[in-house]
Each structure stands twice: as structure tokens, then as C-alpha cells.
Amino acid sequence: MKTTPPPRNDEKVHDLSRLLRPASIAVVGGGAWCASVIEQCHKMGFQGPIWPVHPTRETMGGIATIPSLAELPGIPDAVFIGVNRHLTIEAVHHLSEMGAGGAVCFASGFRETQAETGDGDTLQDALLDAAGDMPIIGPNCYGFINYLDGALLWPDQHGGVRCDGGVAILTQSSNMAINLTMQARGLPLAYMVTAGNQAQIGLAEIGRGLLADPRVTALGLHIEGVGDLRAFEALAQEAHRLNKPLVALKAGKSEQARAAAVSHTASLAGSDAGARALLARLGIAQVDSLTALLEALKLLHFAGPLPSSRVVSMSCSGGEASLIADSALGRDVQFPPLTGTQKTGLRAALGPMVALANPLDYHTFVWNHVDQMAEVFAAALSGDIALGCLIVDYPRTDRCDAGAWDCTIAAAAEASRRARKPLAIISTLPEALPEETAARITRAGLIPLHGLDDALAAIEAAAVAGQVRTLPAPLLIPGDVRTPTLLHEADAKAALSEHGVELPRANRASSRDMLPEALRNLPLPVVLKAEGLPHKTEAGGVALGLDSEKAVIAAAATMPAECFLIEEMIEGGVAELLIGVIRDPAHGFVLTLAAGGTLTEIMQDSASLLLPVTRTEITKALLSLRIAPLLRGYRGKPPADIPSIVSAVLGVQAYVTAHAAHLDEVEINPLICTPARAVAADALIRIGDET
Incomplete structure (x- = not known):
């Protein structure tokens, strides 16, 4: 892997070294989980002081308790806070004021329960205010196990053993973390970390903290939601710089991405395609099961990339x-x-x-x-x-x-x-x-x-x-689009044409009476389209090969519309493609290249990338499609003009870039590909108000 510059993420990154690799530990609370933290540290041979804090109990885990945080004999590096959510906020504030290295917040009832409690958002904001610059993991999480130093802020059993070096695993699920520690596959675990609801520190930032330990050889991620895209870019860059591979198991689907689109692109792209495109772009190897995650980390630990x-x-x-x-x-x-x-x-x-x-x-x-x-x-x-x-x-x-x-x-x-x-x-x-x-x-x-x-x-x-990579450009981040509207096809095409997308010659007819006038100056045969329909073919809104005014008027009479678009018919096509971009709030703008026209949903032949993309990336994606032989020239037939296809994709990208803050989706389907041209025969744009 090539060395890369420092991360481009400008946001504050917390120093997690004291929290993840503590020399001293405090445990706040009196429940069984707090006693378990002490017990697990003793079992693993933690060498530093452990300070139980409880106002009334005399001992906990065989150690004399300290009545309050104010009476601690020193400033703790790491603190497990095992009290209710209100007392958690108080404890975090006190620890931040005294300069503690960080805390794990075990309690639930913050933003993750807003719908049930009604006050989760308010309490989470108070927790963040209390923490200030002090790093906190959670709330609503088990914490972590540092098998290298025997330091466990972990309130339960686990199946791991001490080691001198190994892999780190980071998950949002505490229960899955417990299960993963029980592996019997010969994988040396250096860290097992849970992130909880990530009130302050997300997966990516914790991941960077783990990679900073020279004894960690690789990082495994179980991802339910990506969160901060810029932070994930920074994580990937840091892993690249340190030559420490990342492996991810991505779970979950984005409801926003599934609900947002009215085009064919949505059924092809969706959230899973966006997640896969993101991981591929960042050089993060993706697996599809927990067992594959463990085996991949094992191979990377012992053999490297x-x-x-x-x-x-x-x-x-x-x-x-x-x-x-x-x-x-x-x-x-x-x-x-x-x-x-x-x-x-x-x-x-x-x-x-x-x-x-x-x-x-x-x-x-x-x-x-x-x-x-x-x-x-x-x-x-x-x-x-x-x-x-x-x-x-x-x-x-x-x-x-x-x-x-x-x-x-x-x-x-x-x-x-x-x-x-x-x-x-x-x-x-x-x-x-x-x-x-x-x-x-x-x-x-x-x-x-x-x-x-x-x-x-x-x-x-x-x-x-192990692939040698160049550093990708920063992701194009979508805006928060509200109440987007669907442009008329002619308006959508005109907008794309301004950015270099080639169109067929066309005229609009605002009524049936205007059809003869709109037909003038267009070569026959022509295509007639009903305006205002997102799926014209399925709705009976497209007629092809019309070679006379009479044929145009007759076709219009059968269509469910009053406004029409008449276009020259593009002939000599060797293939039809779909170019689509949807706004996926979880992953960025997802570009989909696919078999187009009536084959789009039948063949499910597609490739997805995240914007921005380069000519080389577009060409590689096109040639990965099952219909690539048609583009190259199949059985003596002429090839498509691939540079023109790539230019059309770059034109769509230019439009998306210019309207990223308000754009919901764009689709060209079909892009008719001839030996000399690539022409957008149909286009769809959904965009919000830019004012």
C-alpha cells in the first residue's frame, strides 16, 4: 500500500490513548456489572490500580471502595460508569473537570430511546455538554476489552486470552461482541470494542484509536450504520498510511435510500449497493458473515495483505x-x-x-x-x-x-x-x-x-x-432534500445538456393541437412521449417509429397526457444503457451503470460507484457489465463509442456536483449507444427547491 497524506477530516479527533490503554481504572456504581468489571481485570492480570467508587458499600470485587470521585487517590485514565442515566451525566461532568482520560457509559435511555422516553435527546445533549473534551464511549454499551494489557472495562464474561499482538474488532452490538470473544479459531484478539449509540465518538474515530496501537495488525468492523462519511474517509486513510488492513461486515439497509427514488435506479442501487461502493472506494475489504470476518482477520494477521x-x-x-x-x-x-x-x-x-x-x-x-x-x-x-x-x-x-x-x-x-x-x-x-x-x-x-x-x-x-491504491477524491456529500419535485423530461434533458450530455433533436407540444407544429423540422421517423410520467413505457406513454403526422396524432390519442415531447428516433444503436444517480444519505451519491431500456430490471446487470468518479473508473465499471461484449462489438457488429458513453456519465456527474445540496436523483434510461454517439433518449430528475 502506498503512503498517503494525513487525513482530510478537519473535525476534532479525541485522544483515546489513556482510555483504551489505561494505567489506572475507576469503576462507578454498585451493580453486579461493576463488580464484574473488577473481576475480569483481576482475571486478566491488570497491573494498575482499580478504584471502585460507591457511597455506601465498603468493598466491591474484593477491593475497598472510595465514597466519591472527589476522593479518588489519583486521576483515572479509564472509568466504567455503571449507574443510571441521570447519575451518569453527573459522573461524566465530574470526571471531565478533574481531567480523566475517558469513560465508558453503560446506561441506556439516551437518544436511542427518544421515541419511548421522550427525553432521550435532551439527556444526550446534557451528556455531551458534561463530557466536554473528555472522550466517552457509548452510552448503552458494554465498553471494551484490551487483551494486550489486561485492561477490561467490560461487565460480563468473555472468551479471550492475553496476547502480545493481534487484531482489533469493533462493533455497535455488545451482544455480538461477547459472541465474537468466544471464537475458538486461533485468532489472536488484541481488542474487542463496542460503540453503543456513539453519542460523542463514532466507529471511525474509535477505529483510528485502535490502529494507533502498534501491536494491532488489522481492524475488523461490524457496521450497522456508517455515520460520519468524512470520519470514515479519515479512518481509511489512516489505515492506508499505517499499512493496517480493514475488513468490514456491513449490516442493515437505509430506509431513506429505498424510499427516495421513483426510478429504476433505486431498485438497482439501494443502500446495499451504496455501502459496497463506499467500502470498495475506501479500500476496505468486505465480507458477508461473522465467520468470514474472523477468518479474513486471521489471514491478515499472520500473512498480511x-x-x-x-x-x-x-x-x-x-x-x-x-x-x-x-x-x-x-x-x-x-x-x-x-x-x-x-x-x-x-x-x-x-x-x-x-x-x-x-x-x-x-x-x-x-x-x-x-x-x-x-x-x-x-x-x-x-x-x-x-x-x-x-x-x-x-x-x-x-x-x-x-x-x-x-x-x-x-x-x-x-x-x-x-x-x-x-x-x-x-x-x-x-x-x-x-x-x-x-x-x-x-x-x-x-x-x-x-x-x-x-x-x-x-x-x-x-x-x-493488498491492492496498490491511489487516494480517492473526497466523497460528494448529499444535502438534506425536502419535498423534491419531478422535472418534465424536456426540462431534465435541457439541464443535463448544459453539462455536456448529448440529446436527440426534439420539440415540445403543450397540447394535442400543437403536435403538427412540434413535428416540423424533425426528421422522420420520430418518437412521441407523454410528459409527466416517470415510467412512460409501462404507462403506455411512448410510441416509436412514427413516420407521419397522422401516425403521431393517432398515437397521442391513446396516451394519458395533454403535453408531449417529439424527438428524432436515434437509430443504429448497438446497446442501451442506464446512467442513474441517487442520493443515499448514508453513503453519498450512488452512481449506477446498467443495462438500459426494457432490460434494466430483467437483467439486473449493474455496477455502482460513489461520486466523484474518473474516466478510468467509469470505463472499468462499464466493461464489468454482462452486456460489455455489445459495447466492445459482438460477433462482427461495430462497437459502441465508449469515450462518448464516458463523457455522458461525466456530464451527469457535473450536473449532480452543481446541484448536490438539493438533488434527489437523476436517471438517463436509455442512453442509446451507437458506433459514433451516446444519446440520452430519456431523462428523469427529481430535485428540491434551491431557494
Whole structure:
């Protein structure tokens, strides 16, 4: 990854170092959760002082209590506040005044419950005023676990252990955080952090605080809502600068984005497309399950970002070789053909009876011969690949003797050392790689991955993290559009034309009587359209190929409108495209490029990007579509003028940029693509009042 300049985010960033890596901890409150915080710190061997604060209890968690914050023997670095919401505000104010390093606010009943309590907004504002510059995590959250230093502001059990270095995981869900600590996959957890309702500090800012610890190798994010887009841009830039990969599991849908649009674009883009486009733009690898998140973080911790998704797979079973190849379909994981060097080494080690291919079935007659197995694995690793994959399912230790499988770890470790390539041992079934075996694998310098599907998702994510990237331009941020209105098609086209979008020759008829006049000076045949309909074709508002005045008048008589648009008919098109932009409040302006015309919703062939985009990005997205062969020229037919298509997209972008504060959506459908032109045959704009 290239080094990038400092983040562009101009907002204040809190110093979280004392809070996340405390030398002293105070616990305010007397409930079971407060006693649990003390208990968990003791279990993990926290070395600093712990100060329980309670006005009446004598001890808590085996430690003498202190009656009030004012009587603390020192200024705490981190404070767990486990009292009701009103007392929480008082405690935060006192801690801020005394210069504490930060606090976790356990109580609920703030903005997240405004609809139920009616005073949540007021109390949250009071909490923020009380905090001032002191960082607070929450409210309504469990807090965090620092496994590196044994510091836990955490009111419950967990399944982790101390480590010297590892990955950090950040989630908005406390319950999911507990579950993730229970993983038995050999993943070293450095931090587990919950964000609660993010009254003051959002996911992105906490993420930057975690990346600042040199012992953290990668950051996993479970995201329910992105929040501050500029803060997420800053997080991605900081991760890029530190060469620490980010992996995200994005949940939830944006109701605003689904409800906002009346166009085809909405059904193609929606919130999920916006989220995926945002993560891709920021270089954040995306996975679709919690288990894939854990496996991706594990691979990134032990191997770092991969320079490519080219892998070699080895197993002693043809069934497993076929299974991994089939499981990789639809993923960006490649099994390149074996090179001459690989084949020579493999043939020398395996003899003439084994068919050489990638994935490789190396058979079992070298099993338990560690030196010979190491030669096989090292030969396979000698190609132009980023990672070796050795498929092994280990027997269950409660009923079987796993000693005969020790050879796989010994041989794989030797092969990885010889080839100087990372090698992952992958089980087809997650339960076929016990935690104690995974620990032995990591001690041998190898990477244990649980389950084929999650392992392949991890490889894909690690390759995304390894891509060399240039710094994207800042996102175009949408405004808060109220009561947007739909422009007439002619007005929408005229607005886009001012920014370079090519249009067909056209005239408007404000009544049926004006049709003959509007038809003059237009070449036949023409297209007649009823104005004021967002989906003209479905409503019977479009007639094509009209070659006379009589045909135009007859067609108009069947349409549910009084105003019409007559256009020249664009002929010679080799493809039709959709260009759409919707305002997605959660992610920015989502640009959708798709198969257009009547194929839009049938094919669901689309690519989504976030504005602003470059010519190169537009071209790459166009050529990723399933209809790309038509654009290139299919079976002897002429290609479309791709530079003209790109110019049309840039014209739409220019219009959106000029009206970002008020714009709701734009759509051209279809853009008729000929060998020489790209013409907007239909256009839709929904925009709010600019006054």
C-alpha cells in the first residue's frame, strides 16, 4: 500500500490513548456489572490500580471502595460508569473537570430511546455538554476489552486470552461482541470494542484509536450504520498510511435510500449497493458473515495483505481438489496453471502416477513421509502465487488419535520455510480443525483457516487489502432534500445538456393541437412521449417509429397526457444503457451503470460507484457489465463509442456536483449507444427547491 497524506477530516479527533490503554481504572456504581468489571481485570492480570467508587458499600470485587470521585487517590485514565442515566451525566461532568482520560457509559435511555422516553435527546445533549473534551464511549454499551494489557472495562464474561499482538474488532452490538470473544479459531484478539449509540465518538474515530496501537495488525468492523462519511474517509486513510488492513461486515439497509427514488435506479442501487461502493472506494475489504470476518482477520494477521488472489491448492483427495475449485466459483480467487518449475519439482517428488494440476491431488502414498511431503508442498509453492492452501481435516480428539496427521504440520512448515511463501492449512469443515490444533499450526509459522467457504472469502479479502491504491477524491456529500419535485423530461434533458450530455433533436407540444407544429423540422421517423410520467413505457406513454403526422396524432390519442415531447428516433444503436444517480444519505451519491431500456430490471446487470468518479473508473465499471461484449462489438457488429458513453456519465456527474445540496436523483434510461454517439433518449430528475 502506498503512503498517503494525513487525513482530510478537519473535525476534532479525541485522544483515546489513556482510555483504551489505561494505567489506572475507576469503576462507578454498585451493580453486579461493576463488580464484574473488577473481576475480569483481576482475571486478566491488570497491573494498575482499580478504584471502585460507591457511597455506601465498603468493598466491591474484593477491593475497598472510595465514597466519591472527589476522593479518588489519583486521576483515572479509564472509568466504567455503571449507574443510571441521570447519575451518569453527573459522573461524566465530574470526571471531565478533574481531567480523566475517558469513560465508558453503560446506561441506556439516551437518544436511542427518544421515541419511548421522550427525553432521550435532551439527556444526550446534557451528556455531551458534561463530557466536554473528555472522550466517552457509548452510552448503552458494554465498553471494551484490551487483551494486550489486561485492561477490561467490560461487565460480563468473555472468551479471550492475553496476547502480545493481534487484531482489533469493533462493533455497535455488545451482544455480538461477547459472541465474537468466544471464537475458538486461533485468532489472536488484541481488542474487542463496542460503540453503543456513539453519542460523542463514532466507529471511525474509535477505529483510528485502535490502529494507533502498534501491536494491532488489522481492524475488523461490524457496521450497522456508517455515520460520519468524512470520519470514515479519515479512518481509511489512516489505515492506508499505517499499512493496517480493514475488513468490514456491513449490516442493515437505509430506509431513506429505498424510499427516495421513483426510478429504476433505486431498485438497482439501494443502500446495499451504496455501502459496497463506499467500502470498495475506501479500500476496505468486505465480507458477508461473522465467520468470514474472523477468518479474513486471521489471514491478515499472520500473512498480511496478499499481493494477489493467485493460490495453489494441495490435498490428498480428488474430491477435496474439486470441492475447493467449485467453491471458488464466483469469487476473485485464482488457481493458475502449474508452471514448468512446479511440474518438474512435483514429478520428482510424486513420480509418474499423479496427474499434475492446480488444485492438486497429491494422493496418499507420501503420507507420513515428512521429507517427501515437504518436497511436494515446496514444489507447489514455487510458482507465481500469493498463498499456498493445504486442505486437511483433523480427526476429533475425543474419539480418535490425531497423531498420524502430525506430518501435515511438520511438512507444511518446512515447505513454507523453503519457499518463503505463506501457507494456510484449511479444513473443509470448521469443526475439523480444533482450537489446540490451530494453535500448533500457528506456532509452526502456518495459518489455520476454518471451512472452505470462509477461507476463500478470507483470501479474497486479503487480496483486496493488498491492492496498490491511489487516494480517492473526497466523497460528494448529499444535502438534506425536502419535498423534491419531478422535472418534465424536456426540462431534465435541457439541464443535463448544459453539462455536456448529448440529446436527440426534439420539440415540445403543450397540447394535442400543437403536435403538427412540434413535428416540423424533425426528421422522420420520430418518437412521441407523454410528459409527466416517470415510467412512460409501462404507462403506455411512448410510441416509436412514427413516420407521419397522422401516425403521431393517432398515437397521442391513446396516451394519458395533454403535453408531449417529439424527438428524432436515434437509430443504429448497438446497446442501451442506464446512467442513474441517487442520493443515499448514508453513503453519498450512488452512481449506477446498467443495462438500459426494457432490460434494466430483467437483467439486473449493474455496477455502482460513489461520486466523484474518473474516466478510468467509469470505463472499468462499464466493461464489468454482462452486456460489455455489445459495447466492445459482438460477433462482427461495430462497437459502441465508449469515450462518448464516458463523457455522458461525466456530464451527469457535473450536473449532480452543481446541484448536490438539493438533488434527489437523476436517471438517463436509455442512453442509446451507437458506433459514433451516446444519446440520452430519456431523462428523469427529481430535485428540491434551491431557494
